[in-house]
Amino acid sequence: MPQPLSLVTRAFARGPITRSTVIEPGGRVARTTWRTAAVLGLMTVLAACQSTSDGPAVTAIALDQNQGLDQNIASLTQTVSTNPRDPEALNVRGTAYGRAGKYDAAIQDFTTALQLDPNFYQAYANRALVYRQTNQPAKAVQDYSAALQINPNYDSAYIGRGNVYRVAGRNREALIDFQRAIDLNTTDPRAYHNRGLLYQIDGQHKQAIEDFSTAISLQATAPEPYSGRGVSYLALGDEENAFTDFNAALKLDDKKAEYWTNQALVYERKGDRGKALKSYSRAAQLDPKYQPAKDGMARTRGGA
Template sequence: NWQAAIYDLNEIVKYDASHFDARLYRGRCYFQLGNWARALEDISAAIHLNPNDPSPFYYRACLLRKQYPKAALQDFSVSLLLDDSYDNRHSFLHRGILYMALDRHEDALVDFASVLQLDKNLACAHCNIGVVHLTRTEYFDRAVKHFSDAVKSEPNYTRAYICRAQAYEKMKNYKQALLDFTRAIHMSPNNHHLWVYRGKVLLLMGRTKEAAAAVEQTSKVADMKQVAIQQQSMIYGFLRDHNKTVAALQQTARMKPTGPVLFLLGKAQMKAGLLHEAIKNFNQALEVMLPWHHKQKMPKETADVYLSLGMAHLEVGQNQQALNALNQAIHIKPKNPEIR
């Protein structure tokens, strides 16, 4: 009961505004209630009252990591300078997660390894190392090992099964991928995405009828009409019925013309041979995703849109427009080998 806790802590602060524990715990309560401004005020006050305690630096870093990642990194680092023991292992974990969000994957691996030196059974750390190897280094065998270690540490950790299945899929070990997606569905039967993933693997195995049946199951577990339409488009995509994919995504785009939906629609139109329509929707997606202020950087997701736009221009013989789009993709995501 966070609000009741705040009421009691207010009484303590009223009589002693320099009470370290009261300010720290009240800040944590505000954090839980989503009152970020008051949480930041109390936790910062706790830091000033006792700058040698690692806890408030950790909690302030958790509070700042979305909007002010550089400040959060600094707070996590200070917390670890004050205490790099088992008791503060979550600072290593969350700093590693923040490094991943900032595309500093080598630094992330170091932090996750530090976590496991302190607590070898922390499933989340194993899983995050596996994700780095799955998505960045492409050492899929290492990824599988860490996902398996995560499962050993926490047998009901659904995310580890899903990630391991994706690694097996990359390795073309479809039998094991299917087994892990099926296990994940048993643990989370209402997750419609899992049915889609399972259907995709069945399709790769050549079991087309089972694939269609598995993916169509999404319509029975999805709550929102829009989600059902998107899943329907994925069904048709897996079955390589590109015209029906386009029709389903067009219906979604009419309801909610977001950048990702318009991008998917453009990609489906390319597969269906509707190149000029695809170019139009890629451009619309970029307009939607354009930052509101000209000094802001383009989101990294737009690099993929520019890449597809460039490929579509190439297909219709518009070489200069293709070059312009591909240059933009490289500018936004220069380290992406696929774009180069």
């Protein structure tokens, strides 16, 4: 079974947190034998991206960190002190704790909110995300499922649970959850992006490109769908569209080693080993342990 993709876990921020939202806001497969070293490099990149785990180091709570400042938490604590039996106030403070990386405090607030209001399905989803952040996937699935039992039309919980399944390699179950969210007419780009990644794993690159394009149409400022779509374009031999997408991803976020490596692969396939080496080197500088970048440098250094 293919290993899970990690890219999608760099999720998209979805705005401020209220009772009706959750703190969850928020890769990359080739099955062909290629003839050039550059394309072999592509396969290496894809394999490396698939093998990354979604541990607590991954930024799943990708929201405004200012919301987690001590001053803001102090203000929320005052509100909770004034209304200690208000699950809404506890949920909001738990969200702030989660954004600030104070996960134990966040879990405690969400748990207390649920004790006060057992039907508070958003608090279940919020606690589930913190469990994901702290590498407790079984508890995360349990909470997402509880949220869905209360509200079967809660698209964010399907997407969140689908991500837990995906990183566990349970791709069939993940696909079902992402499809359910899409069937609910979700406007959350993560559903399409995640489904696109699963299509990509299965070698269904045309379908993957369609999903990545939909994700981009829903949130054009997220770099991940551009990178994902570029990988599928490159797997289909469409270097020009792949190059355009990789450059778009870099324009939005030039601190990701995989984006520079993807750009380098196109340069390498075009025979421009000098530019390829420069991009591989930048990737290795950003992440010295990123093997596809190191391999690319080894291939292109002599011809630069």
